[in-house]
Amino acid sequence: ACPVGALTEKSHLEKVVDALNNNEKHVIVAMAPSVRTALGEIFKLEMGTDVTGKIYSAMREIGFKKVFDVNFAADITILEEGTELIERIKAGGPFPMFTSCCPGWVRYVENYVPEAIPHLSSAKSPQQIFGAASKSYYPFLENINPEDVFTVSVMPCVAKKFESERPEMENNNIRNIDAVLTTRELGELIKKYGIKFENLNDSEVDPMMGTYTGAGTIFGVTGGVMEAALRSVKDILENNSLENVDYKIVRGFEGLKEATVTIDGNNYNVAVISGGKTISKFFSENMIKNKNYHFVEFMACPGGCINGGGQPYVTPMEKENKDYKNLRGEVLYSQDKNSNLRKSHKNQAVLDMYENFVNKEEHLHHHLFHTTYTNRKNNK
Ligand code: SF4
Numbered sequence: 001a002c003p004v005g006a007l008t009e010k011s012h013l014e015k016v017v018d019a020l021n022n023n024e025k026h027v028i029v030a031m032a033p034s035v036r037t038a039l040g041e042i043f044k045l046e047m048g049t050d051v052t053g054k055i056y057s058a059m060r061e062i063g064f065k066k067v068f069d070v071n072f073a074a075d076i077t078i079l080e081e082g083t084e085l086i087e088r089i090k091a092g093g094p095f096p097m098f099t100s101c102c103p104g105w106v107r108y109v110e111n112y113v114p115e116a117i118p119h120l121s122s123a124k125s126p127q128q129i130f131g132a133a134s135k136s137y138y139p140f141l142e143n144i145n146p147e148d149v150f151t152v153s154v155m156p157c158v159a160k161k162f163e164s165e166r167p168e169m170e171n172n173n174i175r176n177i178d179a180v181l182t183t184r185e186l187g188e189l190i191k192k193y194g195i196k197f198e199n200l201n202d203s204e205v206d207p208m209m210g211t212y213t214g215a216g217t218i219f220g221v222t223g224g225v226m227e228a229a230l231r232s233v234k235d236i237l238e239n240n241s242l243e244n245v246d247y248k249i250v251r252g253f254e255g256l257k258e259a260t261v262t263i264d265g266n267n268y269n270v271a272v273i274s275g276g277k278t279i280s281k282f283f284s285e286n287m288i289k290n291k292n293y294h295f296v297e298f299m300a301c302p303g304g305c306i307n308g309g310g311q312p313y314v315t316p317m318e319k320e321n322k323d324y325k326n327l328r329g330e331v332l333y334s335q336d337k338n339s340n341l342r343k344s345h346k347n348q349a350v351l352d353m354y355e356n357f358v359n360k361e362e363h364l365h366h367h368l369f370h371t372t373y374t375n376r377k378n379n380k
Pocket of ligand 1: 104157
């Protein structure tokens with residue numbers, strides 16, 4: 001279950017199957033970083049098996065027209081959120097800035113602490129950025145009508161369904177995302193199509209909106225967004241291409257991790273928070289005022305999305321015998337370590353999108369990739 005929103009699971013499976021059976025729809029799909037660390041468990045593969053390539057193959061067998069990756073959009077999130085952080089650094093605040101890619105966390109702020117809304121980054125989450133690009137950049141590339149595109153995301157999380165249904169999450173009256181499947185639902189869909197997942201060969205992602213860096217992949221584990229942001233922000237502000245990109249200090253599964261990072265000769269205090277309990281503590285101890293943080297990453301699930309409410313169930317016995325968060329998280333860290341590119345601002349597919357499409361129109365990046373938040377305290 002969702003740790004902060006008490007959101008219930010509403011299946012979008014039928015919607016996806018209907019769209020796949022509709023010849024007029026151009027149905028595309030992309031999965032979140034953490035899905036690839038866990039889906040194999042449904043098919044009895046060892047916990048901690050990287051099934052990225054098998055998932056791409058399964059998606060093609062199901063009949064999706066294009067198989068993309070939300071990690072591509074995670075790299076865009078870093079560029080948009082990182083730029084916002086750089087603007088705040090140059091302007092001397094307001095601090096701290098909060099990440100906004102976890103809808104469970106965003107909903108918590110809107111419901112319980114709306115006075116903290118100005119601290120939230122206005123960048124949309126990778127899911128919604130992917131959706132916005134899928135209904136604008138993708139139709140531009142393929143020369144098709146954006147209204148014919150049906151975009152499916154696969155997420156570790158039930159709160160992502162709520163996020164996709166937020167009224168703000170559309171551009172030019174076209175919804176960013178049309179259906180959200182959880183990791184478990186993708187497992188059901190694969191079974192429904194009679195695919196022997198465990199026997200599939202690996203295949204590659206469609207690169208135009210699928211290419212990603214190691215920074216995009218670690219979004220799925222607590223501390224990953226912070227680490228990805230620091231890699232890019234430090235490079236950009238120091239006008240350098242730094243070789244040491246590992247920020248091990250923000251890794252690990254404690255609910256609160258703190259670090260001080262030097263960027264361009266100045267020290268910045270950062271924190272990484274995951275889990276409902278630590279989020280409540282952050283506000284009950286008034287850490288906005290009492291700690292001198294500049295940038296804070298928040299994830300509602302303890303450990304981040306690898307432990308999301310839509311992931312395969314972990315039995316009490318497995319919890320006792322296996323360090324499942326670590327096993328799932330290691331898949332992402334090892335993909336990152338083995339990537340040729342480990343910084344979001346070096347993703348050539350993303351840079352091509354900005355150069356050939358987004359930057360052609362003033363403010364288009366803001367229109368597509370940023371959002372607003374609502375005080376829901378008296379109207380949850
Ligand atoms: Fe969803 Fe990830 Fe947030 Fe959990 S941490 S609510 S899985 S986005």
